[in-house]
Structure formats: C-alpha cells, structure tokens
Amino acid sequence: MSDELFVVEDLTVTTSTGRGPVDVVKNVSFTVGRDETLGIVGESGSGKSMTALAVLGLLPRGARTSGSVRLDGTELLGRSDRELRPIRGNAISMVFQDPLSSLNPYYTVGLQIEEMYRTHRGGSRKAARQVVIEALEQVRIPDAGRRIDQYPHQFSGGMRQRVMIAMALCCSPSLLIADEPTTALDVTVQAQILELLAELQSTTGTGMIFITHDLAVISSIAQRVLVMRSGDPVEYGTAEQVFSDPQHDYTRMLLDAVPRIDDEVAS
C-alpha cells in the first residue's frame, strides 16, 4: 500500500449556468497521505468547497466532473449514489461549517450518530449506543452518558461542532473532509476545536482535508497547502514552502492582506 491515501488528478467541475457551462474547478490535483492534513485555502468563489463536494459526489444537479479521484487506489469519480453511499460517512466523512443546519433539531444527538453508525456497521442499538458514548467522550464532551439523550439546541456552538466531529469519526474513516469547521465559532472555541482535530488525527491516523479562507488557521493545522482562486489551483506545496517562499503573486498578495496580531503596525 502506498503512502498516498487519497489522490486527486486533474479534477475539473463544470456547472451549467444560464450563460452556458462554467468550469468552477479547473484541473486540480493533490494528494493526501495517511496522518497528513492538506489545507485548501481561497477566497469566496475560489472553488474550494466545490472540490470537496465533487470528491464525495455531492455536487448540485447538472454539474459534471472529469479527472480522477482515488481513495486507496479505488476510483470514486463517476460512481453512482448507490455505489458511493457505503463510502460516504464511512471511509470518507465530512464536517461542515454550520452544525445547526447539519443536525436534525427533532432528534437527540445520540440517535443521529447512532443512525449513521448502524447504517454502515449494523449491530444492535445497545452496542451502537456504547460506540456513540465513546465517540462523544473522544471529542471531550463532558458527561457524555447524559448528553447523548439531549437535542442539538441544548448544546453550545462549540459543543455542536464536537458532536459533528464525533459523528464524522465514529466509523473510523480513512479521510476526513472539514469544510470551514471553525469559521462560525468564537476564537477561543476555535482554538479548542483545532487542537482537538490535530490530537484526534495523531491518535487515529486519519488523513484530513481542511478547507478554510483563513490562512492563519491553515498555517497552524496543515502540512501541505493548496491555494485556489476562481477555480484554478494557484499554488501547491508544503505549508512551509507556501508560507515562507510563495511562488505566485496571488499567494503573496493574500499573505500580505492578512491582518497580524503581533507585528508592529504603522500608526
């Protein structure tokens, strides 16, 4: 088995608009190794979320893809929903920006994680409940045995995002895609979630794709970085290369635009 867990080659996503087809992702290639985090960074409209959705076959109707997306050597692109269903949430899982819109308000969080676990792994509800409690403990939700029977609105924003991470990790995926998972959170909560993700990754060896617009967040979590702009891959390299010796004007401009908390500021 090669080191490369996940390989994307020449991925292009075309959506149809009123004015004809538009390439929203153009010839994007990257790899994610086991235990590695790839950061995809870009401004709005750069195609970073579309890339993630394309990988899981979750694109809006009418979108077409070309290229190759392989997990452990298995081609995923062009597969039907039926073929992808056992992979989604199982081998590849995803955490989105807004946990409130991803969780069903009418069901307890325990039931929602359990449903997902039993869909992929089967087994009794009783056994699944134990797995869910462990998953909630793993993401440091205090008093997991009681919290499992609570509803999403009874959790704070940071705790909800922990629930989403527990759900994403309960089937031990080989790849986790996190799309702006900390963007809606307060800065102190964001720091806790980033720490949690890094720690879980080092214990489980899950490969991760971390999508964000925030370069500082990328710098603290990713080993490799892909910079995107209007669907184009602008720059791709190790985090150290991209941050210390960017090759492209756009990357340089982005880095210059980030407001700093520690530097001298001209007054």
Place this chain on the structure above:
Amino acid sequence: MTLLQVQGVVKEFSTPGALGRKSTFTAVDDVSFDVELGETLAVVGESGSGKSTTARIAARLLEPTRGTVIFDGVDVTRARGKELARFRNDVQVVFQDPFSSLNPRYTVERIITAPLSYQGIKPAEGYRAAAQELMERVGLNPDHCQRYPAQFSGGQAQRIGIARALAVNPKLVICDEAVSALDVSIQAQVLELLMRLQAESGFSYIFIAHDLAVVRQICHRVAVMNQGRIVELGTREQVFGDPQDDYTRTLLAAVPRINPEWDAKRRQRKVTL
C-alpha cells in the same frame, strides 16, 4: 474634545421563563466609556459579550434600561423629535451585511442620498452630483450611480454603505462588524478606506468587531467586553502589548497566527528581492 460619553449603561432584555414567568437577561452591565473626536475606539468580544448591544445603545437604536448617553455635551438618552434628528445626523452606522442593509429596489444614487433627504438637506449641486462625489470618495465609479446593489460585489456594496454614512458629514461613524463578511484582500482595502476617510474628515469611529487582528489595524483605543462588561479598556499599545486582564490574555492567545518563523522568512525574501 470628548464627543461621546457612555455612562453606566445597563441593558436588560426580558426573556420568557418557565410557567409564563418572565426573567431578565442583562446583555450590557454597567458599561462606561468616552470617545474623543477623531479617534477610533474598538469594542471587541466574542458572541454574546454585549458589544453590538452597546453599539446600538450608543447609536440610539436601542434605549438603555439605565445609564446615560451624552453626545457633544447633550444628554441624548431619551432624546425625541428635533433633538434626536440632529443626533441622527451626527451619528451614522455601517452594518455587517451590506446587501441586507441596502434596499435592493433603490439605485445607488437614491440609497446614498437618502440621509440627505431625511435630514431635509438639498445639496446645492443636486442629488446626482452629491451621490457621484460620495462614490468617488469611497472608490466607486460615479458612472454606476444608476445601478442597483445586486450589481455590485460584496466589497463594493460595503463601500456604498460607507458612502451613505458619510453623506451627512457625521461626527461619529459606528461600524458594527463592517468588514467581517469580506474576503481578506477586500477587507484590507476597506480598512484602508475607512482610515483614509477619517484622516480626511476627522470624525470618530466606534469599531465593533470580533476579529482582534483587524481591530489592531484600525483602532487607537480598545475596549474588551465579556459577558456584558468591559473587562479592559486602554490604548492599542497597552491592550495588545501588555494586557492586564486574564480574559484579554486568553482572547489574544487564541487568535490563530501564521507560523512566525515562516512569515519572517518570507518577509526577509521580500526585502532582498
């Protein structure tokens, strides 16, 4: 000169409690601060800290439960009629989401000159020319004054909001998360614009934001809020360089940073190029 004094302001909201009983929630708890003419005071805090409620009270968009707001030496806490109208002329607000704060059915010209017509001011050179002059000041193409908000990008739309705020020559502009929704490159441009406009016209800002790195670019003084109270208030140099309060320290430590070693290397390269 002290332009605005907020003294011991408290804001309570009633929330429906159990069995039809009402309970009160204190969003702002005994907050006091001054704003000097020409300075930028930033108010920072996490969600629920009371920073936006404080801004709304300072703008008289909300009435405080207790406390006073004094503007230009006049107590405006319960101002009505003409007095309130004068205050509304001197204090303008720029909101976070430019699209929801601009009427989609009005042209830019009509949006920008609305404060003038509310105040009954007829510009000598006419509304069109006034709108175009304001558009030029904020870096928009004046030929686009007949367009609608939807025809502009997010950054441009925020410039429209800023132009509208400037139409009546305010003494105080309150920016409530005015750059938070913008991409980082656009954010840098809008911050620069805000600072240039202040240098040109000498008005004050109250700058509400959750992003400490952004605040640090623009403010002279900063108030840190937590759970409805100001926990620390000082100059930018003091609060960012030598924070006194534990909460301020926690907040500053949590801000994600670009790896400083990599950043230093990059700048080194930039200089030698």
